Amino acid sequence: ITLAQIWAELLGVERVGRHDHFFALGGHSLLAVQLIERLRRRSLGVEVRTLFARPVLADQAASLGSHQEVAVPANRITEQSTAITPEMLPLIELAQGEIDRIIATVPGGVGNIQDIYGLSPLQDGILFHHLLATKGDPYLLVSQMAFADRGVLDRYLAAVQRVVDRHDILRTSFVWEGLSRPAQVVWRNALLEVSEVELNGSAGPGAAQLKDRFDPRQHRIDLGRAPLLRFVIAREPGSARWLLLELQHHLIGDHTTLEVMRAEVRAELEGRAHELSAPQPFRNLMAQARLGVDAKAHEAFFRGWLADIDAPSTPFGLREVRGDGSGVREAQRMLPQQLNARLRSQARRLGVSLASLCHLAWGQVVARSSGREQVVFGTVLFGRMHGGAGGDRT
Template identity: 40%
Template sequence: MVPAAFVRLEALPLTPNGKLDRKALPAPDDDAYARRVYEAPQGEIETALAAIWAELLGVERVGRHDNFFELGGHSLLAVRLLARLTQALAVELPLATLFAKPTLADLALSVGEVPNGSGAQPAPAILPVGRDGALPLSLCAAASLVLVTVGRRQHELQHPLGWRLRGRLERAAWQRSLDRVFARHEALRNVFVAPQGRPWVEVLPADAGLPVTEHDLSGRPDAETALWICAVTRRARRSTCRAAR
C-alpha cells in the first residue's frame, strides 16, 4: 500500500461536484518513481531481467539496484514476472525468492545459481504423452468417477443443453459438424474404463464420430407436447428429438 510514485501537482483535478477526478490525474513519468542511484545492468541475466521489468512495470529503464516493488510491482505482477522469467531464461523461481531478493542484481544472482542447485530449478520440459494405451486419471476425473460409481450422482455431473431449431435442417451437414468438433477436441473423446477394478482413461479415435440418438415425433398428433416431454427426460441428455412443423 506504499505509493510507488509521487507526482507534485499545483492543485488536484476535481469533477463538477467537487470530487477528485481520477481520470484527469497525470500519469507519473519516469522520474516520479522511487529509485536508487542508477547503475546499468551487467551481464546477460540482469539485462534480460531489466527488459522484463521495464515492460511489466511500464518504466523506461531499470537499474541493477532498483527494487521491483518500489517501482510499482505487486503480487500479481510478481506472478507474471516469474512466468516471463520461465519463458525467457527457462528457469522457475519460487515467489518467495522475489520477495526476499526484490532488487534486480540480487534476483539475477538467484537465477544464476540454477546450475549449482542452490537457487531456482530448471523448468521441466513439456513432452507429449502417447495415446496408444490407457492413461491415468487426473484428480478431477478420479473425483468424478467416485461420485458416479459410489455416490450415484451421475446426473449432477451432466450438463444438459437444448436447442430449438426452426426450418429445414441439413441433417448430414449437422452430423458432420458434430463429428468435426468431436474429432478436434480430445477431451470429448475421453472415456473411463476399469479393467480388473483399476480405472483408466481411454481416448476414442478421432474418426469415431459422435453418437447421436434420434427420436422422431413427427407422426404423432401430440408432437408439440411429446417434444417437451422428450426434452426433460433422461434420454434427452444425450439424444435428439424431432417434431414436424
C-alpha cells in the first residue's frame, strides 16, 4: 500500500494496482531516483537493479527492505586541521608528496580545504575528453539570461554565491598533474568569478556576440580553480538591460544540477532560504560509486562483453571529422506529436523506458552507417541511483 501511494504521487495517477508496471505507467530513471529516496525515508531500502528487474508493484514490494547501503567513511579533515596526511583521506590513495602538490593549488592552503577524494567513473571519462581536446572543451555547458537592470543582476549573482556556499560540488576543483590518479578538492570558500565585457553596438545582437566569444569549441576554463562556474556579464548596447552568460563544467553539473540550483536561487531571492533542505555531501555519492563494486569487477564485466570487438564503430569509416569545430552545424527537429505518442506507447508495451528505446534506435543507425553487426557506443550515467541518502539532490 505504501509503495502504491508513492507510485501514484510520482507518476501522477489516481489508482495503482498490484499488477501495474512502473515503466508502463510512465516511470523513467529520474523518477526511479526519487522513488528510491522516498522509500529510504521510510527505511525501505531497495537495490537499483531490483527496481528495473522487478518493475511490477507486487514483485517490487516483496523485495523491499533487503538492501544494505555502503557505509560512508567519515571525513577526517576538520577546520582545525593544520596538515593533511594520507590516512585522513579514506576515499583516495595518495602519497604525502601528492597531497602537498594538491594543497599548493588551493588559495589559503590547508585551511581552505574541506575534503579530497577521487573522481566518479563518469568524471574520469569527462576529464579524459577535456585532456584529449587540444582546443575548446566538449563538456563546457553554456546558458544565457537577461536582466532588466544591473541591480537585479547583482542580487541574482549574490544568491548564486549563497547556493555555491551550500554545496560541496559547486566549490570543487580538479587536480591531476603530478598525481598517480586525478583528485577533486572541496574548497571551504570559493568566490564566483564574474567578468564584465563590452559589446559592440554595430556587431549584431548582444546575446549572439557573447555566444560567439565564449563558444566551447574554442573556449576552455581552468579546472583547477573552484567553482567551475564562470559568469560573463555585459550591458546590452542601446538598452538598460544586462546580459549574463554562464559557463558550467559538466564535471560538476548537468541538467538536473541546473534545475536544483535555479530552484535554490529562486528561494534565496524570495526570502525562503530557510525552507531549503540541508545540503547532501557529494562525498556520499563518491563513496557509493567507488566502494560499492570493486574496479576489477567493472573491468571483468566489460571484458566479458567487449572481448570480441576488434574495431571501433565509425560511421562511414570516418573518425576525425570535427576539426576545430568551426565547420560543425546543428539541426533540431521536433518530432510530430503522433510519432512521439507511438514511441511512448511502444516503450510501455515493451516494459522499457523511452530512453532505452532511443538507445536501441541509435544503435541501429550506427550499425547501418558503419556496416558492422556489433556496435559499441557510450551513454552517460552518473550513478545518482547509487547515491545513498539524498541522492536525488546531491
